[in-house]
Every structure is written in C-alpha cells, then in structure tokens.
Amino acid sequence: MNSDLAAAIVELRRDEVLAEIKSRMAGGQDPLRTLEECRQGMATVGERFQKGDYFLAELMLSAEIFKEAMTIIQPHLAKSRPTKPLAKVVLATLKGDIHNLGKDIMATLLEAHGFEVHDLGVDVPPSLVLAKVREIKPQFVGFSALITTAFPYMREAAEMMREAGIRQEIKLMIGGGVTTAMTKECVGADFQTTDAMEGVAYCLNEMEGRKR
Numbered sequence: 664m665n666s667d668l669a670a671a672i673v674e675l676r677r678d679e680v681l682a683e684i685k686s687r688m689a690g691g692q693d694p695l696r697t698l699e700e701c702r703q704g705m706a707t708v709g710e711r712f713q714k715g716d717y718f719l720a721e722l723m724l725s726a727e728i729f730k731e732a733m734t735i736i737q738p739h740l741a742k743s744r745p746t747k748p749l750a751k752v753v754l755a756t757l758k759g760d761i762h763n764l765g766k767d768i769m770a771t772l773l774e775a776h777g778f779e780v781h782d783l784g785v786d787v788p789p790s791l792v793l794a795k796v797r798e799i800k801p802q803f804v805g806f807s808a809l810i811t812t813a814f815p816y817m818r819e820a821a822e823m824m825r826e827a828g829i830r831q832e833i834k835l836m837i838g839g840g841v842t843t844a845m846t847k848e849c850v851g852a853d854f855q856t857t858d859a860m861e862g863v864a865y866c867l868n869e870m871e872g873r874k875r
C-alpha cells in the first residue's frame with residue numbers, strides 16, 4: 664500500500680514532498696524507509712505512464728522531484744554508514760540508455776549499506792567500463808538498463824572484461840525494469856533483479872560468503 668508521501672510524488676505535489684521529507688529527517692526518522700516510499704511513488708508514476716494516464720511532462724517532473732528528495736535524504740543515509748567500505752561497486756547505465764533513477768536508487772542504497780560506489784553515469788560506452796574496472800578493481804559491477812537496446816552493450820562490456828582476464832574477479836549484476844532472467848543469460852551476468860534491495864542483499868551475502 665502506497666504512503667501519503669508516495670501519493671504526493673505520484674500527484675507531483677513537489678513542495679509537499681520536500682517539506683515532508685525535511686520534517687522527517689529533522690525528526691530523526693529512518694532515511695531508508697523514506698527512500699523506499701519515494702521509490703514506490705516513482706514505480707506508480709511508471710505504471711501510469713505505461714497505461715497512458717501520464718505523459719512525458721509528468722515523468723520529467725516526477726524525476727526532478729525525486730532527485731530533489733534524494734539530495735535531502737542522502738546526507739542522513741551517510742551518517743549511518745560504516746567508516747571502512749565493505750567492498751567497491753562500479754555502476755553504469757550503458758550506451759544509448761539515459762534512464763538514471765533506478766541506478767541512482769541502487770547507488771544510494773549500496774552506499775547506505777557501507778559499499779563504496781563508483782557511478783559512471785548514463786550512456787556509458789563498454790570501453791569506459793573496462794577502463795574503470797581496471798583502475799578501481801571493484802568486487803562488483805552493476806549495469807542498469809531501462810531500454811532493451813542497451814542489452815548488447817552490457818554483453819559487450821562483459822565480453823571485454825572476459826577477454827581482459829578480469830571477469831572472474833568480479834560479480835556482475837544487472838538490474839532495471841526491462842531486465843529478466845533471460846537478459847542475465849544473454850549478458851552472462853551473475854545476478855539479475857528489478858528490486859534494488861535484492862541487489863544490496865546479493866552484495867551483502869557475497870561479502871558474508873567471502874568471510875567464511
């Protein structure tokens with residue numbers, strides 16, 4: 664069931680959304696829970712767009728509200744973060760895809776759970792992924808995809824890492840509304856989800872497994 668905050672995002676009541684979040688953060692409420700309510704609101708906006716009830720203008724506006732909300736929530740997430748990072752994660756949305764909301768949520772949740780995130784942004788060429796992975800040496804790489812035309816580039820990036828002999832050193836995750844178990848097979852990834860919290864749980868489990 665969506666909360667009042669999620670409903671305010673869906674109905675594009677910007678001032679109300681930001682005032683509510685500021686008041687919650689000042690009152691010491693759980694930033695992760697507030698972030699989850701915002702995510703639910705964005706999911707509903709997506710559904711309305713798909714049904715044709717919302718148009719691009721509403722989408723853009725909701726995305727702007729969501730971004731502003733994140734800037735208020737983020738410093739409060741940072742406070743509960745452990746000082747030594749659990750592991751490094753490189754995140755990217757690949758070539759031709761400019762959707763960033765889901766990736767940004769994933770990045771924020773990973774940071775909130777103690778991971779060091781290197782977000783390469785959107786419309787990223789596979790060669791840049793390879794260069795950054797070589798430089799940063801992360802334990803995890805995550806690709807976010809919202810349009811299917813980005814799938815071949817995710818596969819290309821995975822291939823490039825394999826050819827460079829570094830693919831086995833990382834766990835490759837893919838996520839985003841259009842990804843499926845089939846996409847995971849095509850790309851040759853280790854994990855796929857359409858839920859950022861599942862992605863965080865995967866990383867935490869993997870790190871737990873390495874300690875044993």
Ligand code: B12
Nearest residue numbers: 709760761762763765805807810811838839840857859862
């Ligand atoms: C918002 C939106 C936009 C916004 C993007 C704003 C922004 N700054 O990101 C705008 C308006 C710019 C946009 C533009 C376009 N869009 Co658009 N857009 C959407 C919409 C409605 C919602 C996407 C979204 O943000 N969802 C909310 C987020 C929070 O969900 P999410 O991304 O799935 O992320 C969650 C999980 O998947 C997970 N996750 C995400 N990434 C990752 C990564 C990892 C590693 C992990 C573990 C987890 C994880 O965490 C998140 C939280 O749980 C979808 C429809 C839909 N229902 O998905 C269409 C949609 C994605 N868009 C689509 C299209 C076609 C376009 C355009 C080409 C439209 C056009 N004709 O111009 C353009 C340009 C696209 C381009 N070149 O990239 C299509 C794609 C179709 C396809 N099958 O390829 C969709 C599916 C709509 C449709 N049904 O036609 N869009």
